[in-house]
Amino acid sequence: MITVVTGNKNKAAEVTAFFAGVIGVSHVHFSGIEPQADTVDEIAISKAEQAYAALDVPLIVDDTGLFIDALSGFPGPYSSYVQDTIGNTGVLRLMGNAASRQAHFTTSIAYADVDGIRIFSGSVDGEITTVERGTGGFGYDPIFSVGGKTLAEMPMEEKNSLSHRVRALAVFRDWYLTTKSA
């Protein structure tokens, strides 16, 4: 049994569904300090340390960021704040007509138990578009394209097949099943 630490019910439901029949999952909303750091690894590790100190049960927490090469990794760990302030319009303006439009989403999952903390990552490479496209999804989906289509232009299943979070969960699951539930 592992505990998913998040304030986001949708995220908890997604994790529970992913592990259904394989790993038992419970959900706790624990408010630690969300640290400022340059990588989502560091943020996930810090949140896991805080949650484990308080809860003392095996648990996972995650953190996600969009990293744009031409902007030195911006908005990175501050993707939520940037989306809430300058938004997609601001990011497109920053990009201007930059030739390099490479970017990636990364999710880091930190797992904490009595043996310490381990980190698992999943990424998806794509490109920043020049205009917003598509009406699905949320956040950066309309400006992040993979194989010519933005995440906001994809049917839900196609988008899910590209999920950085699902990729990180899969890496964690494989390790956990091999190592912890023998």
Added chain:
Amino acid sequence: MITVVTGNKNKAAEVTAFFAGVIGVSHVHFSGIEPQADTVDEIAISKAEQAYAALDVPLIVDDTGLFIDALSGFPGPYSSYVQDTIGNTGVLRLMGNAASRQAHFTTSIAYADVDGIRIFSGSVDGEITTVERGTGGFGYDPIFSVGGKTLAEMPMEEKNSLSHRVRALAVFRDWYLTTKSA
């Protein structure tokens, strides 16, 4: 006697000089978690709580941000990260030819002792320029203008007379001398 908690020696020296002959100051470099929050007040309070829990002496910590009205307050508490990634060029690009160019720097100082935590603020209002101007200062100084001159175009004394940090320190000093050292 109060302890200044900072990893920045220049900042510690500035505070010590400001209080010389009035309040005794020592300096500690304590690394807590720098929290993500929407205001510099919240960040300063969190850092003060962490430092006080560890050090158990009367102390001050501060946090500073540049808040741009036309960008919903961006870069705000993440001013350092934004300066290190998209920089002044990025901020000017985001502003484009926005008519409203109002912005302010705010420093929040949190003081912690056995009675709890109090917060003191200092701000300076200005405008974001359309191009970088001046060779003095650092960070956002070349794009933040007050009374027609950027901070990077001012002699050091003139810039210091506009310091949000000094303003916050003065508010704290007046309160401290009235309340704590009767």
